[in-house]
Amino acid sequence: MFKNRDFLLLSVTFFLILLCKRHWNCCKTATRIDLSAEVTGNTYKVQHTKHKCVNAIKFKTRDGQTLCAHPDEQWVKNCRFH
Numbered sequence: 001m002f003k004n005r006d007f008l009l010l011s012v013t014f015f016l017i018l019l020c021k022r023h024w025n026c027c028k029t030a031t032r033i034d035l036s037a038e039v040t041g042n043t044y045k046v047q048h049t050k051h052k053c054v055n056a057i058k059f060k061t062r063d064g065q066t067l068c069a070h071p072d073e074q075w076v077k078n079c080r081f082h
Helices: 004-024 074-080
Strands: 045-047 056-060 066-069
Touching: 056 074, 066 074
Parallel strands: none
Antiparallel strands: 045 056, 056 066
């Protein structure tokens, strides 16, 4: 059986793994190059600066990758609002 200490240790470990995974998936750079032809679908995510993550708009590409784009670029604005 788990003891209280074991349960606490397991819970903290699980929480830290989730926290780290969230930061691994963030954009650390954002391209200004027009890659609108690669963007697929109508959905995107807005990412704000936090820790090593930069302001970015996250799109999905045709091959399923995440494209991190600079939010001030006109092509990014066009993709977001069409």
